[in-house]
Amino acid sequence: MKNISVIGAGTMGNGIAHVFAQNGYTVNLIDLSEDSLVAGIVNITKNLDRLLVKEKITETIKNATLTNINTFTSTEKGVKNADLVVEAATENEDLKLKIFKAIDQFAPKNAILATNTSSISITKIASATNRPEKVIGMHFMNPVPIMKLVEIIRGYSTSDQVTKTIMDLSLRLKKTPLEVNDYPGFVANRILMPMLNEAIETLYNGVAGVYEIDNVMKLGMGHPMGPLQLADFIGLDICLSILNVMYDGFKNSKYAPCPLLVNMVQAGKLGIKSGEGFYDYSESKKAIKISNRFI
Ligand SMILES: NC(=O)c1ccc[n+]([C@@H]2O[C@H](COP(=O)([O-])OP(=O)(O)OC[C@H]3O[C@@H](n4cnc5c(N)ncnc54)[C@H](O)[C@@H]3O)[C@@H](O)[C@H]2O)c1
Structure with a gap:
C-alpha cells in the first residue's frame, strides 16, 4: 500500500x-x-x-x-x-x-x-x-x-x-x-456520547454550571478534559448526529439528545470550530472564557 x-x-x-x-x-x-x-x-x-x-x-x-x-x-x-x-x-x-x-x-x-x-x-x-x-x-x-x-x-x-x-x-x-x-456508535461513542449528553442534561437542568460540571469530572474522576469541553472539542454537530444515529438505531430513549444540544447546533454554536460552544473561543483557543448563558 x-x-x-x-x-x-x-x-x-x-x-x-x-x-x-x-x-x-x-x-x-x-x-x-x-x-x-x-x-x-x-x-x-x-x-x-x-x-x-x-x-x-x-x-x-x-x-x-x-x-x-x-x-x-x-x-x-x-x-x-x-x-x-x-x-x-x-x-x-x-x-x-x-x-x-x-x-x-x-x-x-x-x-x-x-x-x-x-x-x-x-x-x-x-x-x-x-x-x-x-x-x-x-x-x-x-x-x-x-x-x-x-x-x-x-x-x-x-x-x-x-x-x-x-x-x-x-x-x-x-x-x-x-x-x-458494526452496531450503532460502535464501542467508543456508545460509551462516550451518553456521558457527554448527560453532562449537557445536567447543565440544562440547572444542577450546576459549565465550570463546576467539567471540574467535577476532571478533579474527581481524573478525566484530562471535562465533558462539556470535550463536546466542544469534538464538535457539537458531530455529537448530535452520533446521538441521533444511536437513538434511531436502538430505539432507546437513553440516547435521545438533550434539547440544549439540539438548540446550540441549530444556533450554529458548534464548539471550537465555530468559535463558541459551552466555552467562548473568540479571543484565543487557549484562553477559554466560560459562558454561563445556559444556566
Ligand atoms: N471531530 C471528531 O472528534 C471526530 C472523531 C472521530 C471521528 N470523527 C468523524 O470524522 C468525520 C469528519 O469529522 P470532522 O470532525 O473532521 O468534520 P469537519 O466538519 O471538521 O470536516 C469535514 C470536512 O468534510 C468536507 N466535505 C464535506 N463533503 C465533502 C465531499 N463531498 N467531498 C469532500 N469533502 C467533503 C467539508 O468541507 C469539511 O472540510 C465524521 O464522520 C466524524 O463523525 C470525528
Whole structure:
C-alpha cells in the first residue's frame, strides 16, 4: 500500500492525512473547496511545528510529510490511483452514501474503502458500493497525530483479509487498532456520547454550571478534559448526529439528545470550530472564557 486518498480536510481528515504522510505514504487530500484544503494544510503545518518544537520529529521529516501530500477538489482525480481511500467527510449518512457511490466508481477495483465515521453503519455505507467486502470502518481519534487508538469496525460483509490488512496498516502508522463489530456508535461513542449528553442534561437542568460540571469530572474522576469541553472539542454537530444515529438505531430513549444540544447546533454554536460552544473561543483557543448563558 502506497497511495492513500483522504476525503475531507477538516478536523479529522487533515489529521489522518498528516499521520499517513509522516509515515511515508503518498496522500491525496480531497475537499470541496481550495479554502478548506488550504485550512487543512495550515493545520497540518502547525501540528508538525509543534512536534518539531518538542523534538519528536526533525525538519527533514516535517518537509517530507508536507511533500507527501497533494490536494484535490475533484474526487474522481483524487482517488484514481488509490490503494486505500479513507473518507472523513461531514457526519451525514446521505452524504457518505453519495461519496461511497462515487469512490466505488472512480477508485481502482482492488482499493479498500474505509470510513472514519463515528457512528453510521459500515454495512449501510458498504451497500452503496459494489465491493462491500472491501469496505471497513477505520475510526481514528481526535487529535489524530496524538491519539493511539484506531477502532477498526467490520461491516457485515467485510472480509477477513481486508480486516487484517487494515489492522496491519494501523500498526505501521504506530497506532493501536482494536477490532469491533458494526452496531450503532460502535464501542467508543456508545460509551462516550451518553456521558457527554448527560453532562449537557445536567447543565440544562440547572444542577450546576459549565465550570463546576467539567471540574467535577476532571478533579474527581481524573478525566484530562471535562465533558462539556470535550463536546466542544469534538464538535457539537458531530455529537448530535452520533446521538441521533444511536437513538434511531436502538430505539432507546437513553440516547435521545438533550434539547440544549439540539438548540446550540441549530444556533450554529458548534464548539471550537465555530468559535463558541459551552466555552467562548473568540479571543484565543487557549484562553477559554466560560459562558454561563445556559444556566
Ligand atoms: N471531530 C471528531 O472528534 C471526530 C472523531 C472521530 C471521528 N470523527 C468523524 O470524522 C468525520 C469528519 O469529522 P470532522 O470532525 O473532521 O468534520 P469537519 O466538519 O471538521 O470536516 C469535514 C470536512 O468534510 C468536507 N466535505 C464535506 N463533503 C465533502 C465531499 N463531498 N467531498 C469532500 N469533502 C467533503 C467539508 O468541507 C469539511 O472540510 C465524521 O464522520 C466524524 O463523525 C470525528
